[in-house]
Amino acid sequence: MSNKLETYQKFALGNPESVPAGQYGKETLEKLNLYNDMEGKLVLASDVRQVLSYVASGNADAGFVYKTDALISNKVRVVQAVPDSLHAPIGYYSGVVSDTEHQQATESFMAFMRHQKAQKILERYGFKSVK
Known part of the structure; x- marks a missing residue:
């Protein structure tokens, strides 16, 4: 992975100060001991969609984006998946606001999201299933 990164002249990255994917990307580059070498090649973006x-x-x-974002474009391709060991765990979390006026609907939606059918839909769009 590291040899290929060094060949790019311009590499898009979400601004690590404000973009979670940029933070993961910076962390990956640091763990590969490439961040300092690539810093001059980085094109910082305001969000993942701008990187895309x-x-x-x-x-x-090239650039660091979530797989789920890369899959929406037919103008890019995933050339390398970043191993999970090179950055902090990425998670999407949900919860129910305790004083919501839509308690029943929210709980129904949360139950659906744990169902196998919903997990299959999420997997189709590049998300890993809930464990």
Whole structure:
């Protein structure tokens, strides 16, 4: 993975100060001891979709995006999955606000999301299933 990263002239990354995917990307580059070498090649973006746009338009050679975002574009392709060991765990969490006016509907939705049918839908769009 590290050899390929060094060949890029412009590499898009969500701004690590405000973009979670950028924080994971920076952490990955640091663990590979590449962040300092690549810092001058980084094109910082305001969010993951902007990173995707930079790569799709050719304004960056490559970039760090979530797989789920890469799958929505036919102008980019995933060339390398980042091993989970190179960054903090990525999770999407949900909960019910205790004073919601929609308690029953929210609980029904949460139950559906744990159902096998919902998990299959999420997997189709690049998400890992809930354990």
